[in-house]
């Protein structure tokens with residue numbers, strides 16, 4: 001199994017108690033763990049098999065108490081998940097603020113997944129599906145609703161899709177940097193040629209360069 005050189009980084013945001021840790025741990029371990037220490041950032045690293053290669057994935061679970069503006073994780077993210085809870089309308093407002101922040105802050109097109117959690121509590125739903133659809137359209141992000149408590153498969157599918165999107169974006173970005181580099185090298189080579197030619201033209205009339213034949217003659221003397 002080949003090992004990919006670097007690590008794919010996924011950053012998870014969301015309001016308080018929406019289940020950021022729960023969905024992350026569900027994806028990574030297949031288990032639902034009810035309680036986590038609240039208000040602390042966590043980072044998880046795992047190896048996955050992807051397209052016959054080992055892929056290292058780092059998931060950074062940003063606590064809701066983290067100051068968004070000071071968050072540096074997002075600058076190096078390959079993908080972002082914004083979690084809300086379907087039973088908490090305030091959490092959708094937080095998600096809106098986060099998507100807005102990402103829209104301004106992230107310069108390259110990092111794939112974003114808007115992930116609704118706690119669908120097992122559908123009878124307590126506060127979040128309107130229309131509002132979510134509007135946000136998804138406005139920000140051009142993927143959307144899915146799951147229950148970390150109920151289903152591993154439900155959580156696994158959108159995560160897998162996001163990892164695939166993240167890898168694709170990284171490849172495109174790297175390809176773009178290489179193309180930009182070779183374009184730059186081309187231009188500088190051409191400029192170099194122009195200046196070299198110009199300086200020869202300036203020198204030639206004053207001091208004629210010896211021809212190959214003259215050089216041979218000199219050596220044979």
Ligand SMILES: Nc1nc2c(ncn2[C@@H]2O[C@H](COP(=O)(O)OP(=O)(O)OP(=O)(O)O)[C@@H](O)[C@H]2O)c(=O)[nH]1
Pocket residue numbers: 014015016017018019020021022023033034035036037038039040063064065117118119120121146147148149150
């Ligand atoms: N019913 C239900 N409860 C859930 C689900 N996911 C998480 N919870 C519960 O929601 C609470 C918050 O979950 P966490 O994973 O700690 O949430 P968080 O977003 O990481 O919380 P902060 O660290 O405070 O930001 C816990 O009591 C979980 O047991 C779910 O899918 N269904």
